[in-house]
């Protein structure tokens with residue numbers, strides 16, 4: 001619809017030396033009539049059926065530039081075929097620009113419905129378009145657009161960073177997602193008005209790789225930069241580590257207007273965030289998450305804290321960061337098992353809120369596991385959007401909205417606890433818990449068997465466990481009863497109402513949990 005895909009498509013084809021194919025023209029040729037005529041005689045259904053046939057035909061060959069219709073990728077089958085054959089490009093332009101252009105061109109049957117309906121349709125489509133492999137600004141001149149696509153395809157030009165806003169009233173902030181952003185952190189910190197001294201909190205593992213570029217970037221932006229390391233590992237997410245951070249801050253004479261920068265995974269983020277929330281009754285913190293889990297989850301939402309010997313996260317605060325810098329390039333050094341565990345939380349977001357993200361994960365899983373940066377950036381940005389949306393609706397976790405983020409976590413946490421937090425990484429236990437929850441939803445008649453299978457297949461392809469270890473179901477139920485997920489003595493579960501939609505229920509009988517775990521063990 002008015003994005004200029006025919007003009008840009010032809011120009012790009014000429015640059016690449018490839019043939020140009022217009023999907024609408026393929027449909028018209030096969031039907032022996034124009035698209036308005038197809039709509040008139042066969043309705044939109046008839047057109048969509050013919051369109052899928054055309055997609056199947058054109059995707060039989062690689063090495064061509066294909067201009068699709070605006071609605072083509074809204075069909076799962078078309079999208080999967082196109083993604084399997086090639087690279088999807090979104091020519092992004094604001095709706096007003098598209099409508100103005102389309103009006104000038106005329107002849108689009110779907111435009112007859114008026115601007116309101118067009119706006120609704122555009123919003124629905126953007127949720128799929130935004131998951132294209134390449135996104136370009138289509139308000140530029142067509143030749144500039146074609147040149148930019150060519151540069152992106154060849155890898156000569158990086159995808160520009162995406163900025164995800166996290167609404168939190170006067171403490172709203174943004175997550176910047178992209179490749180090679182570490183060095184820009186200083187500039188970004190300046191842009192949000194930070195000044196003075198920066199205390200970088202990291203650990204030796206992460207610091208060895210990334211402290212230097214980050215600190216150089218901060219120094220280049222005029223900050224006076226200090227560093228403190230806490231030991232690596234969940235067992236060091238403690239008050240002792242917080243104390244170490246406080247004392248380094250005192251030694252560097254940090255004052256109220258200065259700030260901390262948390263460079264690391266969720267452990268560093270939580271501990272440094274907690275220290276920031278409490279040092280001098282609160283200083284600013286910039287989160288620079290370096291694990292996939294921290295980029296999609298821990299760094300966004302403002303929950304910070306440390307563990308006690310008696311339990312995890314028992315001491316904490318809500319302290320929103322001023323800025324989050326998620327540089328997907330740092331994921332290159334993350335151990336594979338950690339990457340995959342982080343992916344469990346991404347799959348969770350798809351399952352509770354975003355069927356398009358799930359489809360993207362299904363189609364692009366190999367690229368994610370191989371850490372192709374633009375694909376990782378899409379995944380991180382989309383996950384942060386979802387978390388931001390949920391958190392904005394329930395910033396301090398008082399309204400129950402945030403509870404949906406616990407999908408897979410009820411049984412997941414119990415499994416982690418019963419295996420002494422040693423056997424599974426958090427994301428792995430959550431993967432098992434998501435399957436349990438899906439099976440419970442199926443029992444409740446809210447999720448189809450085919451949907452449960454789809455979820456299991458995706459988790460397994462990602463390399464995540466889906467069956468529980470041998471453990472005593474009665475002990476597991478006892479852990480669940482002790483868990484904070486019990487309200488008025490009833491177990492509360494986040495279940496799915498179809499893939500992409502979550503709901504919370506207190507209606508799960510304990511016997512079902514035992515049954516489901518048995519069923520799951522046999523999968």
Ligand SMILES: NC(=O)c1ccc[n+]([C@@H]2O[C@H](COP(=O)([O-])OP(=O)(O)OC[C@H]3O[C@@H](n4cnc5c(N)ncnc54)[C@H](O)[C@@H]3O)[C@@H](O)[C@H]2O)c1
Nearest residue numbers: 205232265266267268290291293294297298303330333334
């Ligand atoms: N605050 C929240 O909302 C929230 C949400 C989810 C989890 N968490 C917390 O996050 C913690 C788990 O975080 P995590 O999974 O990131 O674990 P982590 O911080 O322990 O990091 C995992 C391991 O990877 C290493 N590492 C980190 N980045 C690396 C990189 N780029 N290259 C190489 N190695 C790297 C770390 O040093 C560590 O050994 C838990 O304590 C959990 O409670 C908090």
Ligand SMILES: [Zn+2]
Nearest residue numbers: 345409426430
């Ligand atoms: Zn989690």
